[in-house]
Amino acid sequence: MGTVHARSLDPLPMQGPDLGVHADDVEVIDVEPETKQEVLENKDVVVQRVHIDGLGRTKEDLLGYEIADVFTAKNLIDVMKKSHDAREKLLHLGIFRKVEVVIDTSEGEDALPNGLDVTFEVTELRRLTGSYNTMVGNNEGSMVLGLKLPNILGRAEKLTFQFSYGTKETSYGLSFFKPKPGHFDRNVSVNLYKVTGQFPWSSLRETDRGISTEFNFPIWKTNHTLKWEGVWRELGCLARTASFAVREESGHSLKSSLSHAMVIDTRNSAILPKKGILLKINQELAGYTGGDVSFLKEDFEIQLNRRLFWDSVLSASLWGGMLLPIGDKPTCIADRFYLGGPTSVRGFSMYSIGPQSEGDYLGGEAFWASGAHLYTPLPFRPGRGGFGDLFRMHFFLNAGNLCRLDYGEGPRSHLQKLAECIRWSYGAGIVLRLGNIARLELNYCVPMGVQSGDRICDGVQFGAGIRFL
Amino acid sequence: MSLAAEAFVSQIAASEPWPENATLYQPLRDNQILLSDCASSLAVQAYLRMCDLPLRVCCRANAEHMSPSGKVPFIHVGNQVVSELGPIIQFTKAKGHSLSDVLDDVQRAEMKAYMELMNNMLLTAELYIQWCDETTAAEITRPRYSSPYPWPLKHILAYQKQWEVRRKMSAVGWAEKTLEQVYEDVAQCCQALSQRLGTQMYFFNRQPTELDALVFGHLFTILTTQLTSNELSDKVKTYSNLLTFVHRIEQTYFEGLNQAGQSGAGPWAPPEV
Numbered sequence: 001m002g003t004v005h006a007r008s009l010d011p012l013p014m015q016g017p018d019l020g021v022h023a024d025d026v027e028v029i030d031v032e033p034e035t036k037q038e039v040l041e042n043k044d045v046v047v048q049r050v051h052i053d054g055l056g057r058t059k060e061d062l063l064g065y066e067i068a069d070v071f072t073a074k075n076l077i078d079v080m081k082k083s084h085d086a087r088e089k090l091l092h093l094g095i096f097r098k099v100e101v102v103i104d105t106s107e108g109e110d111a112l113p114n115g116l117d118v119t120f121e122v123t124e125l126r127r128l129t130g131s132y133n134t135m136v137g138n139n140e141g142s143m144v145l146g147l148k149l150p151n152i153l154g155r156a157e158k159l160t161f162q163f164s165y166g167t168k169e170t171s172y173g174l175s176f177f178k179p180k181p182g183h184f185d186r187n188v189s190v191n192l193y194k195v196t197g198q199f200p201w202s203s204l205r206e207t208d209r210g211i212s213t214e215f216n217f218p219i220w221k222t223n224h225t226l227k228w229e230g231v232w233r234e235l236g237c238l239a240r241t242a243s244f245a246v247r248e249e250s251g252h253s254l255k256s257s258l259s260h261a262m263v264i265d266t267r268n269s270a271i272l273p274k275k276g277i278l279l280k281i282n283q284e285l286a287g288y289t290g291g292d293v294s295f296l297k298e299d300f301e302i303q304l305n306r307r308l309f310w311d312s313v314l315s316a317s318l319w320g321g322m323l324l325p326i327g328d329k330p331t332c333i334a335d336r337f338y339l340g341g342p343t344s345v346r347g348f349s350m351y352s353i354g355p356q357s358e359g360d361y362l363g364g365e366a367f368w369a370s371g372a373h374l375y376t377p378l379p380f381r382p383g384r385g386g387f388g389d390l391f392r393m394h395f396f397l398n399a400g401n402l403c404r405l406d407y408g409e410g411p412r413s414h415l416q417k418l419a420e421c422i423r424w425s426y427g428a429g430i431v432l433r434l435g436n437i438a439r440l441e442l443n444y445c446v447p448m449g450v451q452s453g454d455r456i457c458d459g460v461q462f463g464a465g466i467r468f469l
Numbered sequence: 470m471s472l473a474a475e476a477f478v479s480q481i482a483a484s485e486p487w488p489e490n491a492t493l494y495q496p497l498r499d500n501q502i503l504l505s506d507c508a509s510s511l512a513v514q515a516y517l518r519m520c521d522l523p524l525r526v527c528c529r530a531n532a533e534h535m536s537p538s539g540k541v542p543f544i545h546v547g548n549q550v551v552s553e554l555g556p557i558i559q560f561t562k563a564k565g566h567s568l569s570d571v572l573d574d575v576q577r578a579e580m581k582a583y584m585e586l587m588n589n590m591l592l593t594a595e596l597y598i599q600w601c602d603e604t605t606a607a608e609i610t611r612p613r614y615s616s617p618y619p620w621p622l623k624h625i626l627a628y629q630k631q632w633e634v635r636r637k638m639s640a641v642g643w644a645e646k647t648l649e650q651v652y653e654d655v656a657q658c659c660q661a662l663s664q665r666l667g668t669q670m671y672f673f674n675r676q677p678t679e680l681d682a683l684v685f686g687h688l689f690t691i692l693t694t695q696l697t698s699n700e701l702s703d704k705v706k707t708y709s710n711l712l713t714f715v716h717r718i719e720q721t722y723f724e725g726l727n728q729a730g731q732s733g734a735g736p737w738a739p740p741e742v
Contacts, residue, residue: 232622240537244545251531254622292619358548 047071047079048106048115054122058095059154065182066090070118079103083118090120092184094158095151098123125150135164142166155181169196169207186217201351203242203360204249206334207234225261228289230254233334243358249333255293257286267305271466272375272392272433274313278303286335287326294326295335312376317469319344320368324405336363339402340423340454342463345369346398347425347447352455354402362404366414369400371469375431392431396443398469399424423449440464480563481549487564491546492525493517494532500616501530504694505595510542512686513554518722519677520566530617558679568678576673580680583665583672587680590658591687593643594651598701600634602648605697656704663708670717677718684711685718 050067052060066089073079083101090099099122106115131146142164149159158177164170171194179187194209210231217224236250260283267276280301287294299321306314325331338361340348354364375392382388403417429443441463447456495510496502502510510526517524524544529535536543536552543552544560551560561567569577599610614630615623638644643651662684671677672684688711692702705711 232625236534237537244548244550247535247550248529248531251534252618252622252626254619290619292622 043076043114044074045076045079045114045116046112047073047118048110048112049117051117051119052122053119054124056124057127057154058124058151058156062093062155062181063090066093067120076116079116079118083120087120089184090122093156093179095125095156096122097125127152135166140166140168142169155179156184171195185223187215189214189216198238199351200238201338201349201361202333202363203238203246204333205236205238207236208232209234221264221266223263223265225259225263227259227261228257229259230256230289230291233332235332235334243360245357245362246333246360253293253332254291255286255335256289256291257284258289259284267303269436271436271439272313272431273303273305273315274307275305277305292329293332293335294329295331296324296326297335298322299337308374310376312374315373315375316371318368318370319400319469321366322405323365325365330406331365333362336365337367337402338363339367339369339400342441342443342457342461343465343467344398344469345400345423345425346396346427346443346461346463346469347445347456347458348423348450349455349457353400353423353451354454355404356453364402365405366418367400367402368418369398369469371396371398373397378430390433392433393428394431394441395426395428397424397426399449400469421449421451423447423451423454438464438466439468441468485547485564487522487561487566488547489523490525491523491544492527493542493544494527494529494535495542496532497528497530497617501613502528503599503610503613504690504696505592505599506533506541507694508592508595508687508690509540509554510686511690512683513542513544513557515685515718515722516554516558516568516679516682517561519568519682520561522561522566554679554683568676571676572673572678580673580678583662583680584683586658586661587683587687589641590654593638593641594655594658595687595691596634597638597643597646597651598648598696600631601638601644606631608697652700652704655701656707659705659708659711663711666710666714668710671714681714681718685715688715689719 047070050070052063052067055063067086070079070082070086073082080103083103087099087101090096099120102119102121104117104119106112106117127149129148129150131144133144133146135142135144143166144162144164146163147161151157152159156179158175160175160177161173163172173191173193173195175189175191177187177189179185191212191214192210193212194207196205196207198205208231210229212227212229214225214227231254233253233255234251235253237247262279262281264277264279267273267278278301282297282299284295284297286297299319301317301319303315303317308314321337323331323335323337338351338354339345340353341350344351345353351363352361354367355362373394373396375394377384378388378391378393383391399422401418401422403414405414425445425447427443427445429441429445432440434440443461443463445458445461447458450456493510493513496506514524514526532541532543533539537550538552540553543550544557546560549560551557558567569580572580598605600606611627611631615627618626635644646654666672669675671681673680688705691705692712692715694702696702
C-alpha cells in the first residue's frame with residue numbers, strides 16, 4: 001500500500017506566536033495512488049512441494065497418503081481447503097499433538113512463478129503418557145492406572161494398558177491397535193483383558209479373562225467388524241441366598257467365538273440425534289474354534305430419527321435378538337439376553353423381566369423391544385443458547401418381550417410366546433446430554449402388561465448410560 | 470459356619486421334615502472324581518443311610534464350584550444347600566435325626582477326637598498323595614481333575630488346584646514330609662482305629678455313629694482305588710478287623726444297590742483309573 005502522511009485539516013493560524021513556520025513552507029500533502037493488489041483467488045497455482053517438519057519416530061511413508069491430495073489443488077482457495085483437510089486427517093491419526101500449516105511461495109532454482117510450498121509443522125505426542133486415578137464405588141475403592149503409548153512403531157500403532165486394583169476385584173486390559181497406512185478406517189486390534197462383573201438381578205458374579213482379535217473395515221457406506229474372541233469365564237453366586245438354578249451355572253467354561261457386525265450410522269450424534277438412522281446387525285458363532293460353549297447368536301438394532309416442527313425430534317427404535325444353542329447342552333446364563341430397566345424397557349427394574357427362579361432373573365433366548373420417543377426442548381426454554389440446550393424433555397412409549405426357547409414345540413409357538421403377554425410402559429421425563437459420551441434420564445414411568453415375576457419400578461426412575469431404547 | 474449362621478440354619482431346618490427329593494451332588498463318577506472327594510462323598514452317603522434318610526446322588530462336572538464352601542459333597546434339601554459332613558450332621562440333627570444321641574458325654578468327646586484324627590491325618594494324607602506326589606499327580610490326579618474341560622482350560626485349572634493344595638500343605642506343615650513319612654502316618658492312624666475298634670461291631674456299642682460312616686467312607690475308597698502303587702491300601706489291609714468292619718457296613722447299608730452298581734445305575738461305584 002502507498003504511504004500516508006499525517007496532515008491537518010485546519011489551516012495554520014495566521015496570528016499567534018511566531019512558530020517559525022510560514023505557510024509557504026508547509027509541505028504539500030500528496031496521497032500516492034493505491035498500489036494495485038494482486039488478486040490471487042482466481043489465479044492458477046501449482047503446489048510444488050509439501051514438507052512435513054517435526055517428525056521424530058513417525059515413518060514418512062505413513063503420511064504420504066494423507067498429504068497426497070494437497071498436490072492436486074488448482075487455485076489458492078483450493079490449496080487452503082485441501083491443506084485444512086489434510087491437517088484434519090493428520091490429527092485424526094492420533095499421533096500428533098499439534099499440526100500447523102504454512103503456505104508460502106516456492107523458492108529455489110526450479111520454482112515456478114505460480115508455485116507454492118506447503119509445510120505442515122507437526123508436534124508428535126510423547127512416547128508414553130500415563131494417568132492415575134482412584135475410584136470409589138459400591139462399598140469398594142480402587143486405584144486405576146492407565147498407560148498409553150501412541151505411535152510406538154512409527155505407523156500410528158497404539159498400545160494402551162489399563163490396570164485397576166480394588167478392594168474387591170482386580171481387572172486389567174491391554175490393547176494393541178494398528179491402522180492400515182492411508183486407510184485409517186481399516187484397522188486391526190488385539191486385546192487382552194480380565195474383567196469382573198457383579199449382577200445383583202441374577203445373584204451372579206462373573207469373571208472373564210480373554211483375548212480377542214478384531215478387524216474393522218468399511219465397505220461402501222457400512223462399517224464391518226470381524227472378531228475372534230476366546231474367553232475363560234468363571235461364574236459364581238453372589239450371595240448364599242442365590243437360587244439353585246443360578247448355583248447350577250457356577251463353574252468354569254471356555255468360549256471361543258467368531259463374530260461379525262455391520263453398522264450403518266447416518267445420525268448426526270450418537271447421544272441425542274436429531275436426524276439420521278442407525279442399523280446394527282451382529283452375529284456370533286461359538287464352538288467351532290474350540291471351547292465348550294456352542295451357540296449361534298443374532299441381534300439387531302434399528303433407530304430412526306426425524307426432525308419435526310419447533311425443534312422437536314421424533315425417534316423410533318427396535319431391538320431384537322435370538323440365541324440358538326447348537327448341540328444338546330443348554331445355554332449358559334452369561335450368554336442370554338436380558339430386558340428391562342432405565343436403559344431398556346423403562347418402568348421395570350434393571351434386567352428384571354422374563355424367566356426367573358426365586359427372584360433371580362435367568363434371561364431369555366429370544367427377545368424384542370421397541371421404543372417411540374418425542375424429544376422437545378424444555379418448556380419456556382430456560383438457559384437457551386447455553387446450559388439449557390443440554391436438557392431435553394421426552395415423552396416415550398416402550399414395549400418388549402423376552403422368552404426362553406425350550407418349550408419344545410417349534411418356532412411357531414415361540415413367536416406366539418413373544419407376541420402374547422407383552423410388557424409395555426409409557427411416561428415422560430427429562431434427558432441430560434453429557435458431552436458426546438453419555439446421557440442421564442429422569443423419568444416418570446407407568447409400567448403396563450406386567451407379568452407375575454417381573455419387578456417394576458413405577459413412578460420416578462433414574463437412568464444413566466450410553467445406549468438407550 | 471459361624472455360630473449365628475449355624476443357629477439360623479437350625480431354625481430354618483427344624484421347621485420342615487426331610488423331603489423325598491433330597492439330592493447329593495458330587496463330581497462325575499467315572500472320569501473326574503478323586504480319591505479324597507470320593508471318600509468324603511461316601512462318608513456322607515453312609516451316614517444318611519444309617520439315619521435311614523432317602524437320598525439321590527447326582528453327578529455334575531461343576532459340583533465343586535456349585536458348593537457354597539467349595540468342597541464336595543453337598544446336599545440340596547428343600548431349598549437349603551449344605552456342604553461337608555460336619556455341617557450335614559448338624560443339619561440332620563436339627564431335623565431330629567441323630568446317631569450319637571445314645572452316647573454319653575465322654576463317648577461323644579472321644580468320637581469327636583477320632584473324627585478330628587481322621588480329618589487331620591487321613592484326609593490330609595490322601596490330599597498329599599494325590600497332589601504333592603509328582604507321579605500320582607501327573608498320571609492320575611491332574612488328568613482326572615481336568616477331564617471335563619477343553620484345552621487349554623484343563624491345564625490352567627489343574628495346575629491352579631495343585632498350587633492351592635500345595636499351599637495348604639505348607640500351611641499345615643506337611644510340605645516337608647516325604648511320601649514314606651506320610652505312609653507311616655497313615656499306618657499309625659489305622660493302628661489307632663484298629664485298636665479302638667477291637668472286636669466290636671461298630672466303634673461305639675452295637676449302633677453305628679457318624680465316626681463309623683467317616684471311617685467306612687475313607688477306608689472303602691482307599692481299598693478300592695487304584696493308585697500308582699498299592700502301598701496305601703496295603704497299610705489298611707494289615708488290620709483285618711478294619712477289613713471286616715468295612716465289609717460289614719458295605720453289606721448292611723449298600724448291598725441292595727451293588728448289583729445295579731455295575732451297570733452304572735447305582736448311586737456310587739468305586740472310582741477306577
